[in-house]
Amino acid sequence: MFKNQDYSNPKIDLVQKSLHADCKNCFGLCCVALPFAASADFAIDKVAGKPCQNLQSDFRCSIHKDLRQKGFKGCTVFECFGAGQKVSKVTFDGVDWRKDPEVAKKMFNVFPIMHQLHEMLWYLTEALRLKATRSIHIEISSMLDKTEQLTQLSPESLIELDVPAHRAGVNTLLLKTSELVRTQFLTKLKISKKKVDRRGANLMGAKLKGADLRGANLRGAYLIATDLRGADLREADLIGADFRDADISGADLTGCIFLTQVQINSAKGDEHTKLPNLLSRPAHWSSKTNKIV
Known part of the structure; x- marks a missing residue:
């Protein structure tokens, strides 16, 4: 390996x-300093500098355990x-x-x-x-x-x-x-870099189940709601790639570079998703959903 x-x-x-x-x-800075708009990620509008209605006097969130259910999915993604x-x-x-x-x-x-x-x-x-x-x-x-x-x-x-x-x-x-x-990786596998250059590609909603994306350049790629179940993303460059609602159930992301917790939090995965050592499996990922079929 x-x-x-x-x-x-x-x-x-x-x-x-x-x-x-x-x-x-x-001091609850992300709940005050940053703005957000009513959308699929937030239940309300909030301007920058105004405390979120859920921020308590001790700087804790009053609905922390139910953020996604209450319409504040965006808060569970932020890092x-x-x-x-x-x-x-x-x-x-x-x-x-x-x-x-x-x-x-x-x-x-x-x-x-x-x-x-x-x-x-x-x-x-x-x-x-x-x-x-x-x-x-x-x-x-x-x-x-x-x-x-x-x-x-x-x-x-x-x-x-x-x-x-x-x-x-x-x-x-x-x-x-x-x-x-x-x-180094692609040379060892004898794969052409041109074949895996997907930098900035619009792959929103694409069907890439089981795709071989080893060593791919996916910098800034749009992977919103993309089906990446079982895909092989080892050694891929994922900096800035938009993983919102991408299904990475069973995908292998070990060894990929520049992947952050924010990207993982915004995606859908399961217990079979393989992550880099420095990242954690989100609590909202369910082992009963997103199964590869």
Whole structure:
């Protein structure tokens, strides 16, 4: 079996540990700072900066156990990559936004920026774990350090940060990572890269049950409601791919790169879906549904 990952790096283990949401140490920022509109994902409209009607005084959600049943599926999909507790406890040193309108305004502006930086950290730490990227580990490590330093900036500096420019630099390394990983994998399998180049492809609702997508470039692909039951997605590049309501029951996603918990949460799967080690099986996945037939 082709193995492209090395999970024995203490430095990236420490960084990645901080990239998971710790709601107990957050002031409910995702429930306040972010807007959402009444849709299949949310039961109501909410503007940015306004607390969700379900947010309690202790920053807990009053319907947390029933979010999907109450029409708030979008909340069960979201992952802040640890940005919530970082902004609450580090950037603003534990100051509650409810106590100062000016602090609240800044905090709500900083949160989406920190969210983007932490997402970049997630991708960079993953890239550093890959054996195929050893030739560019120094470059990736340098970008990781730079991104970490940006997360430590003051609220004012974060608000002024040119996030798109920094993301462009990160993306250059992620593209190199994808090329190295997939080239090594596809060469071993004697598969042409042109055959599996589906970058940005519109595959919404496509019938790809049992498809061989090993090593595919699916960056930014639209996989909304796509039938991927039993599909083989090993070593595929899935960064930015839209998995909303895609059926990945029985699919093999081991070894794929740049897949996030958000994408997994938005898809449909079952106990037979094989996931990368760093991702968790969503609680709403049922073993009684999405069976391959």
